[in-house]
């Protein structure tokens with residue numbers, strides 16, 4: 669942590685929900701750095717569990733098999749926004765969790781109620797220490813509904829695909845958009861904790877804005893909020 673960073677407002681929790689490519693990760697990390705808060709990427713936890721299940725040879729389309737094994741791996745999230753980490757049974761999987769294989773398997777895994785219950789417990793333990801920006805799909809609705817600031821980010825599908833393709837170095841923007849939209853449908857349509865915008869969340873459509881502009885808007889909400 670940098671010595672010049674402002675002191676953390678230790679009870680403050682900022683919930684930042686939205687679909688992939690909406691600018692959630694970059695915005696969350698930048699806001700955390702600006703405000704001297706920790707950062708938790710809950711999507712990385714779902715990805716890490718998915719990576720582990722694939723590695724174990726578990727059929728990710730069999731909810732009973734996923735439920736039976738999902739409690740086994742130890743999953744530890746490092747919350748420094750300048751260098752977040754995700755470690756499964758002692759292995760740093762920061763790179764492995766971003767592969768196409770994990771992208772394709774993470775939605776069915778995250779629809780399994782036992783998976784959500786397990787990760788919810790881990791997430792609440794981290795968030796309970798306070799002073800954190802948390803990004804995900806269900807943070808404002810389920811994980812931490814009492815968050816002082818709730819934001820819901822969206823962006824046009826083409827803008828999201830372009831950003832995601834730039835991040836991953838892919839030249840297949842159309843293919844990236846197709847896979848994003850397929851994941852959206854699954855994440856929004858599942859029975860348990862679907863991606864949804866809750867009452868009280870401020871909606872920011874990031875399509876016309878730069879990252880810095882979105883960060884400014886979120887930081888301004890904190891200033892205006894009750895925390």
Ligand code: DC
Nearest residue numbers: 688710711712714774778804805806
């Ligand atoms: O934000 P992301 O693309 O890294 O998330 C990966 C997947 O994890 C996403 O397709 C749905 C799931 N997820 C979830 O169900 N709930 C969360 N709070 C975060 C992610």
